[in-house]
Amino acid sequence: xxxxxxxxxxxxxxxxxxxxxxxxxxxxxxxxxxxxxxxxxxxxxxxxxxxxxxxxxxxxxxxxxxxxxxxxxxxxxxxxxxxxxxxxxxxxxxxxxxxxxxxxxxxxxxxxxxxxxxxxxxxxxxxxxxxxxxxxxxxxxxxxxxxxxxxxxxxxxxxxxxxxxxxxxxxxxxxxxxx
Amino acid sequence: xxxxxxxxxxxxxxxxxxxxxxxxxxxxxxxxxxxxxxxxxxxxxxxxxxxxxxxxxxxxxxxxxxxxxxxxxxxxxxxxxxxxxxxxxxxxxxxxxxxxxxxxxxxxxxxxxxxxxxxxxxxxxxxxxxxxxxxxxxxxxxxxxxxxxxxxxxxxxxxxxxxxxxxxxxxxxxxxxxxxxxxxxxxxxxxxxxxxxxxxxxxxxxxxxxxxxxxxxxxxxxxxxxxxxxxxxxxxx
Numbered sequence: 001x002x003x004x005x006x007x008x009x010x011x012x013x014x015x016x017x018x019x020x021x022x023x024x025x026x027x028x029x030x031x032x033x034x035x036x037x038x039x040x041x042x043x044x045x046x047x048x049x050x051x052x053x054x055x056x057x058x059x060x061x062x063x064x065x066x067x068x069x070x071x072x073x074x075x076x077x078x079x080x081x082x083x084x085x086x087x088x089x090x091x092x093x094x095x096x097x098x099x100x101x102x103x104x105x106x107x108x109x110x111x112x113x114x115x116x117x118x119x120x121x122x123x124x125x126x127x128x129x130x131x132x133x134x135x136x137x138x139x140x141x142x143x144x145x146x147x148x149x150x151x152x153x154x155x156x157x158x159x160x161x162x163x164x165x166x167x168x169x170x171x172x173x174x175x176x177x178x179x
Numbered sequence: 180x181x182x183x184x185x186x187x188x189x190x191x192x193x194x195x196x197x198x199x200x201x202x203x204x205x206x207x208x209x210x211x212x213x214x215x216x217x218x219x220x221x222x223x224x225x226x227x228x229x230x231x232x233x234x235x236x237x238x239x240x241x242x243x244x245x246x247x248x249x250x251x252x253x254x255x256x257x258x259x260x261x262x263x264x265x266x267x268x269x270x271x272x273x274x275x276x277x278x279x280x281x282x283x284x285x286x287x288x289x290x291x292x293x294x295x296x297x298x299x300x301x302x303x304x305x306x307x308x309x310x311x312x313x314x315x316x317x318x319x320x321x322x323x324x325x326x327x328x329x330x331x332x333x334x335x336x337x338x339x340x341x342x343x344x345x346x347x348x349x350x351x352x353x354x355x356x357x358x359x360x361x362x363x364x365x366x367x368x369x370x371x372x373x374x375x376x377x378x379x380x381x382x383x384x385x386x387x388x389x390x391x392x393x394x395x396x397x398x399x400x401x402x403x404x405x406x407x408x409x410x411x412x413x414x415x416x
Contacts, residue, residue: 009257016253020245022237029240038249044400045253049260051369051401067237069400072349075202076398114238121239135203136236142203154194161197164229174231 012049019066020045026067030074030137040077044070075139120170128163131156196222200229202348209347210322213396216344217323217376226345233348318392318413325376329392329413336382338368338392340411343376346396352410353401356384357391362404369401390416 023044027037048069121129134140134148142160146153168174195212198204204212216223318327318338325343329336338354346352352370355363364384372378382392394411 009254012257013254016250020250020253021242024245024249025240025242026237028243029237038246038252041245041249042253042256046256046260047398047400049257051367064234065399068234068349069398071202071237072398072400075349110238111242114242117235118239121236132201132236135198135201136233137240140203141205142198143205145203157194157198160201160203161194161229164197164200164232167232168228171232171235174235 012045015048015062015066016045019063022063023066023070026070027074030071030139031077036077037074040070040074043077044073047073071136078139117171117174120167123170124163124166128159128166131159132163135160196225197229200226200233200348213344213347214322217325217342223345223376230345230348316413316415318411321408321410321412323410327394327411327413329382329415331386331415334386336386336392338378338380338382338394338411338413340372340378340380340394341376343372343378343410345376346371349399350396351399351401352378352394353397353405354380354382355393355395355405355409356382356386356389357393358388359390363391363393365401365403367401369397386415390414 020041023041024037027040027044028034031037031040044066048066121132124132130149131142131145134145135142140148142156143153145151146156149156195204195208195215199209199212212222216226312332314331316329316331318329320327320340320343323342323344325341327338327340327343329338343352352372354366354368354370356366357363366383368380368383370378370380386392392411392413392415393405393409395405395407395409397406
């Protein structure tokens with residue numbers, strides 16, 4: 001990362017190759033459209049490059065940091081849209097599949113841990129999982145979610161808290177996962 | 180006021196931490212929660228725990244490889260836009276001139292308020308030692324119980340913060356340099372804080388003519404123009 005900070009484009013290329021897949025996967029999950037997801041990823045990585053890729057190690061690894069930028073850019077893209085429906089954010093249908101390949105032991109381990117996190121999320125009560133997914137992957141605020149689901153705002157926040165608490169207990173210390 | 184009262188005030192501690200970690204609070208609520216974090220270790224701890232869970236949520240998305248076209252687009256733009264950490268002036272020039280017109284309107288209104296706050300509060304030179312000529316400026320911290328100092332020595336500046344709340348989920352603190360009659364110029368200084376709210380940040384760039392050093396929470400990766408009101412203001416002149 002220091003090389004990227006120093007303006008080394010080749011080092012940045014390594015960063016993109018290591019984390020571009022996860023970045024695109026998150027963006028696609030959120031946007032539901034390939035072109036929009038690619039724009040979000042491009043915008044995110046370019047903002048990282050232009051900012052000098054300076055990040056705080058205390059907040060987690062490089063991937064966690066990259067994904068937070070992608071998430072934020074996707075939410076920004078949502079807010080630029082004039083109309084955005086409360087689409088089913090669990091829509092897995094895509095026109096073209098580009099599955100990531102298992103190339104290394106680290107990637108195999110990452111896939112296994114991803115399955116673990118996915119299982120923990122899937123095992124949440126549906127009402128808790130729904131509000132977490134609408135907030136994180138949909139970019140909706142708690143008040144927007146409350147309006148969509150015809151619930152009091154406090155109920156939405158409460159479900160978010162219960163859901164994340166259950167996930168925290170089930171995952172132990174998530175910071176140890178090979179994100 | 181008891182310690183418990185001081186910690187929690189009238190807020191249901193932890194009630195907003197999950198929504199905040201998910202980025203689901205309204206902007207005004209998020210600002211209020213950030214201010215609360217500066218006073219409440221219960222919420223800071225709960226937020227830290229929830230943030231760890233939120234950070235692994237991307238793993239639940241189906242994983243795909245980016246297209247070769249996307250890779251080419253990103254890397255071509257990077258190659259066409261060389262950047263050197265040793266040439267911050269060139270980086271700023273490449274972004275084009277900044278003007279008050281480039282502020283988003285809400286930030287403009289907040290910036291006007293900021294001016295009034297700065298005039299009223301200002302900054303104080305705490306000390307100026309002899310050998311080495313270290314100048315210490317107490318910065319104003321807005322909206323929290325945190326503190327910040329700007330230490331200037333031999334043309335270098337360091338910002339030292341304590342008890343500053345974590346930036347909003349998906350955000351990071353960014354340092355800006357403001358000169359008279361110019362909009363704040365971005366720097367490459369992006370930082371977060373420890374669980375104790377502490378950070379030591381080297382302020383890059385030439386401080387000649389700089390009247391204020393500002394800190395705002397920005398989307399992770401930084402911004403070209405401030406999107407939030409400053410939380411730290413160090414008055415140099």
